[in-house]
């Protein structure tokens with residue numbers, strides 16, 4: 001008999017399958033503290049949560065029988081995924097069930113902020129009949145900027161068309177082709193900042209998206225822009241937003257989520273006459289709650305019964321003999337993927353992976369998942385892992401081509417990764433050198449010898465006398481110490497690259513100084 005603990009309010013109707021299962025006992029105990037959960041968790045095979053329960057390492061360590069944690073929703077930021085993976089606990093979520101509700105909430109917020117509905121309501125019920133202070137704007141003929149064109153962002157775009165809005169979308173995976181099919185324009189964050197009358201964000205919170213809308217972006221915006229965040233607190237810099245309202249750039253903002261939830265009583269968004277707020281209600285509809293509960297219950301039952309499941313957000317599953325052979329390569333593969341995706345700025349359309357030498361006769365599927373995880377991780381953060389990376393790439397329309405070859409260019413093993421985009425392709429190759437660890441041995445057409453660990457500055461420049469000296473001096477003057485330097489060029493005086501390993505991250509000012517240096521074409525910072 002399996003025991004399932006439900007520790008957050010989850011729809012009873014949605015989890016009926018669990019109640020009906022003859023091999024499952026369900027216990028509902030909501031509002032437990034970490035200590036209380038630690039005390040009882042050892043009895044349970046599965047734990048079902050929403051966003052309230054913080055599933056910590058301590059709870060997992062106490063859950064000696066715990067096989068699966070089910071999140072009835074999308075974001076798994078309340079679950080310590082690393083601890084779960086380490087303990088072999090499968091974490092699953094329900095990514096599809098609340099898409100429509102969150103999209104509709106976004107519209108509710110967009111319309112409420114455009115017509116000052118909460119402000120008007122508040123004044124009217126206080127007994128005042130004020131028809132002058134709340135003149136709004138129409139959505140009709142306005143430009144809507146959508147940052148994050150995944151499930152929710154796409155649904156928002158579809159509905160915005162019915163309001164006669166023109167839409168600019170930004171997502172690293174949005175191709176021209178898909179944008180055209182959706183009837184929207186593909187743009188950058190800056191394009192959106194410059195052109196949009198309304199901006200809504202629908203990305204996860206990752207190191208890339210944290211404060212992706214901040215002072216710099218607000219300064220580009222049109223006067224009177226309205227901002228909506230029904231994704232995650234922190235994507236929009238809360239302090240910079242207040243400043244942009246004070247400067248009369250932003251006319252109004254609607255937030256469902258906060259950097260800290262619940263927000264402190266003195267949070268500047270509360271009681272601000274230009275900001276409307278809801279308490280993380282995006283997924284709070286009867287339908288969404290039923291959907292996510294049904295999805296999560298089915299997955300939990302499958303996992304408990306050792307049947308196939310699809311929405312795992314962690315845990316690799318590799319036969320032990322294959323695992324033994326591949327183990328040393330996982331980290332190299334992921335780092336190759338991460339390095340290359342950090343210097344590939346366009347939408348990725350195809351991922352080509354070639355395995356050669358010792359790797360040509362092993363089942364490299366698990367290794368491919370690590371490589372693809374590395375490629376996707378900076379965009380999808382905690383939601384991408386070796387279980388779901390392949391599926392996520394394919395779901396985003398990215399074609400994956402895996403090959404084996406005998407050509408090793410003199411190495412006993414070689415992984416060659418190529419990312420094809422609409423504007424060209426980028427390649428990286430790496431190897432495990434017997435006794436010397438992992439090495440990146442090729443970037444595009446340049447042979448290199450780099451240990452894939454640390455902070456890198458990748459500079460494309462014109463091969464000119466003095467170029468290296470200028471860069472070295474500039475970094476030195478700004479106290480960025482260079483640990484290693486690799487250079488490569490195609491022909492004398494032609495395109496050249498410089499790959500520096502540095503001891504600390506260069507500031508934005510230093511990066512700008514580098515970009516402004518004569519002969520430098522592009523500067524990328526890479527963190528592995």
Ligand SMILES: NC(=O)C1=CN([C@@H]2O[C@H](COP(=O)(O)OP(=O)(O)OC[C@H]3O[C@@H](n4cnc5c(N)ncnc54)[C@H](O)[C@@H]3O)[C@@H](O)[C@H]2O)C=CC1
Nearest residue numbers: 075148149150151152171202203204208230231282283379
């Ligand atoms: N307010 C609420 O109650 C709810 C909030 N959410 C949040 O909404 C967000 C989006 O959810 P879904 O659409 O289901 O996820 P999704 O995974 O389908 O879409 C997210 C999209 O963001 C894109 N993205 C990642 N990094 C980016 C970057 N740096 N710039 C631009 N785009 C980037 C990804 O490529 C992806 O297409 C998640 O953070 C989720 O937690 C989801 C449900 C309810």
Ligand SMILES: O=C(O)C(=O)COP(=O)(O)O
Nearest residue numbers: 050051072073074075283
């Ligand atoms: O699904 C998500 O990511 C959400 O943010 C919804 O959270 P909730 O289940 O309503 O606490």
